[in-house]
Amino acid sequence: MNVYFDNNATTPVAPEVIEAMLPFFKEQWGNPSSMHAFGGRVRRPVDKARAQVAALLGADPSEIVFTSCGTESDNMAIRGAVEAAGGRQTLVTSRVEHPAVLEPCRWLKEQGHALVELDVNPQGHLNLADLQQILARGPAIISAMWANNETGVIFPVAQMAALVKAAGGIMHTDAVQAVGKLDVDVRKTLIDMLSLSGHKLHAPKGIGALYIRKGTRVRPLLLGGHQEGGKRGGTENVPYIVGLGQACELVAAHLAEERTRVAALRDRLQQGILATCPDTRVNGDLKLRLPNTVNISFQYVEGEAILYHLSDVGIAASSGSACASGSLEPSHVIRAMGVPFTAAHGSTRFSLSRYNTEAEVDYVLAQLPPIIAKLRAMSPFVKR
Amino acid sequence: MWEYTDKVLDHFRNPRNVGLIADPDGIGEVGSMACGDALKLTFKLDPQGRIVDAKFQTFGCASAIASSSALTEMIKGLTLEQAETINNQDIADYLGGLPEQKMHCSVLGREALEVAIRNYRTGDTSKKILEGKVICHCFGVTEEEITRVVKDNGLKSVDPVTNYCKAGGACGNCKDDIAAIIARVQGEAPAPAPTPAVRPSLTNLQKIKLIQDTMEKEIRPALRKDGGDIELIDVAGNRVLVALRGMCAQCQVARFTLKDVVEAKLKEFVSPELTVEEAP
Numbered sequence: 001m002n003v004y005f006d007n008n009a010t011t012p013v014a015p016e017v018i019e020a021m022l023p024f025f026k027e028q029w030g031n032p033s034s035m036h037a038f039g040g041r042v043r044r045p046v047d048k049a050r051a052q053v054a055a056l057l058g059a060d061p062s063e064i065v066f067t068s069c070g071t072e073s074d075n076m077a078i079r080g081a082v083e084a085a086g087g088r089q090t091l092v093t094s095r096v097e098h099p100a101v102l103e104p105c106r107w108l109k110e111q112g113h114a115l116v117e118l119d120v121n122p123q124g125h126l127n128l129a130d131l132q133q134i135l136a137r138g139p140a141i142i143s144a145m146w147a148n149n150e151t152g153v154i155f156p157v158a159q160m161a162a163l164v165k166a167a168g169g170i171m172h173t174d175a176v177q178a179v180g181k182l183d184v185d186v187r188k189t190l191i192d193m194l195s196l197s198g199h200k201l202h203a204p205k206g207i208g209a210l211y212i213r214k215g216t217r218v219r220p221l222l223l224g225g226h227q228e229g230g231k232r233g234g235t236e237n238v239p240y241i242v243g244l245g246q247a248c249e250l251v252a253a254h255l256a257e258e259r260t261r262v263a264a265l266r267d268r269l270q271q272g273i274l275a276t277c278p279d280t281r282v283n284g285d286l287k288l289r290l291p292n293t294v295n296i297s298f299q300y301v302e303g304e305a306i307l308y309h310l311s312d313v314g315i316a317a318s319s320g321s322a323c324a325s326g327s328l329e330p331s332h333v334i335r336a337m338g339v340p341f342t343a344a345h346g347s348t349r350f351s352l353s354r355y356n357t358e359a360e361v362d363y364v365l366a367q368l369p370p371i372i373a374k375l376r377a378m379s380p381f382v383k384r
Numbered sequence: 385m386w387e388y389t390d391k392v393l394d395h396f397r398n399p400r401n402v403g404l405i406a407d408p409d410g411i412g413e414v415g416s417m418a419c420g421d422a423l424k425l426t427f428k429l430d431p432q433g434r435i436v437d438a439k440f441q442t443f444g445c446a447s448a449i450a451s452s453s454a455l456t457e458m459i460k461g462l463t464l465e466q467a468e469t470i471n472n473q474d475i476a477d478y479l480g481g482l483p484e485q486k487m488h489c490s491v492l493g494r495e496a497l498e499v500a501i502r503n504y505r506t507g508d509t510s511k512k513i514l515e516g517k518v519i520c521h522c523f524g525v526t527e528e529e530i531t532r533v534v535k536d537n538g539l540k541s542v543d544p545v546t547n548y549c550k551a552g553g554a555c556g557n558c559k560d561d562i563a564a565i566i567a568r569v570q571g572e573a574p575a576p577a578p579t580p581a582v583r584p585s586l587t588n589l590q591k592i593k594l595i596q597d598t599m600e601k602e603i604r605p606a607l608r609k610d611g612g613d614i615e616l617i618d619v620a621g622n623r624v625l626v627a628l629r630g631m632c633a634q635c636q637v638a639r640f641t642l643k644d645v646v647e648a649k650l651k652e653f654v655s656p657e658l659t660v661e662e663a664p
Contacts, residue, residue: 302420304445308396311385322420323445323486328523328546328553330420341418345443378402378449380424380441381417 008351014202020246024239049245058185070197071100073210080218090140123285124153135167146178151284152293158189180251203247207240263291272365297343301375320347389480395450412500425496455493518644522554617663
């Protein structure tokens with residue numbers, strides 16, 4: 001049996017999405033900017049996709065900019081806002097952001113801007129008083145993720161946006177993991193910018209979007225064309241834009257299922273693992289968490305070894321261990337939460353999607369305990 | 385996924401010689417949970433002085449487990465003189481090669497063997513005996529160890545050194561020191577001579593005050609970064625008694641943090657006569 005429980009890394013492309021994209025490779029390959037029928041035929045599908053993405057977010061279509069990926073959206077939001085503001089800015093982010101946010105923030109710090117990285121507590125939550133303290137000194141540009149990719153922990157971004165706007169600042173959120181799993185509606189918040197990525201919601205890799213609230217000033221990252229309302233140069237990636245639009249419409253239709261069926265599968269998996277594997281802990285808040293994600297630390301064993309054994313029996317998951325990340329240190333997210341090294345190297349993430357089934361959960365629950373037992377049998381840290 | 389050879393995957397999936405020998409002739413324990421891999425090696429000699437049995441316990445990734453398994457297979461039947469000629473490259477070769485970023489797994493094996501043989505010969509503690517100056521404080525890698533991997537593997541720049549022994553792989557503050565070691569091994573630069581410091585003599589009270597100041601300014605910040613802390617318990621003559629707290633209290637690396645960070649700083653800033661001990 002093959003079980004894909006790594007949907008926070010990437011998702012299978014929905015068959016409906018592939019179907020929607022194919023005509024734009026085969027027949028409708030025109031450039032939407034062209035003044036002839038070939039171009040005219042693809043203008044409307046791009047507009048439709050923009051409306052589909054906007055509808056999912058509760059935004060106006062004119063507020064959606066298509067990008068190549070979530071990383072580009074994050075870079076554009078953060079660097080674009082800083083450049084548009086001019087002068088030395090104060091940036092605020094959290095220690096548990098994705099590198100697509102952390103790296104541009106740190107780069108801007110090297111360029112002379114101020115940067116504050118907010119700490120999280122052992123549950124993975126921010127202390128909003130820290131943010132208030134910074135905002136009391138003046139406006140700032142904030143980038144905080146809606147939901148964490150490793151633990152699934154949800155930040156109170158709407159509340160943060162209210163604080164930031166009251167202080168005259170700008171609020172960006174990396175919602176790459178939240179869109180399609182949670183009710184993400186920009187009308188209910190004061191968020192200025194929001195990043196999303198196609199391949200996390202059953203569209204292909206290579207397409208993303210940035211929501212920019214009307215009136216928010218952002219300097220484009222890519223100069224060289226009038227496309228996307230002058231906010232991002234480059235000929236529109238028509239098939240992928242169409243695919244993203246279709247995927248957004250689909251996830252909107254399945255949102256309730258994420259909260260109910262997918263969450264129930266995740267809970268069954270979590271309970272099963274905790275019941276069958278001793279010395280195991282769940283990382284991050286259990287309640288304010290994505291419905292599809294569980295991050296579990298198996299003490300005294302190392303994550304990469306778990307992943308290879310799981311892969312041998314057809315199961316895909318991911319780990320915050322040093323070896324699995326290709327670096328020498330365990331995940332910055334897990335460490336920022338103060339998880340001790342004894343558990344950090346054995347942290348394993350299972351992330352589900354609407355394509356997963358109960359039979360798959362039960363298969364993992366049958367395969368996993370002997371793997372953990374085998375690795376613990378050879379671990380020098382297990383007390384015998 | 386890493387490009388592991390079939391032999392690596394075989395030794396990972398079916399590790400040979402897992403466990404501990406009940407009454408071993410030599411024990412070698414290296415690495416730590418904090419570092420992400422650790423290996424405990426035990427061996428038994430026959431009356432002719434050949435390794436008749438070897439067993440291991442490993443905490444680590446697929447290649448760490450495979451390297452440990454390979455090591456135990458390689459040393460069986462060898463005399464200690466033969467076994468101690470095995471270097472990390474031999475372990476990697478036995479497995480048909482390791483990804484460059486995973487070479488430190490083979491070094492872990494060689495280190496465990498070295499410590500186990502030393503344990504047999506001298507009865508020294510089975511914990512890794514760290515000699516010389518610690519260069520990388522994040523992973524506890526000494527100058528001697530870095531010199532060894534640079535020589536054994538003909539390394540020419542800092543990144544491969546990190547791949548082979550982890551030094552420089554976390555905060556990166558020691559990268560210049562690593563580069564200096566490489567340069568020295570390559571014969572491009574002589575070892576810098578230590579500069580003797582002249583200090584005025586201190587009264588007991590001044591000494592304690594200076595020790596406290598040094599701990600506050602020079603030592604605590606570094607330990608706290610890793611979730612640890614230190615407390616001054618007593619000063620008896622030139623013996624400084626301290627207690628490690630937080631993460632440091634359970635960390636194997638902390639045992640030499642005491643010597644190489646705390647003691648070194650106190651010698652530098654207070655008096656070269658000071659020794660540091662952990663309060664019982």
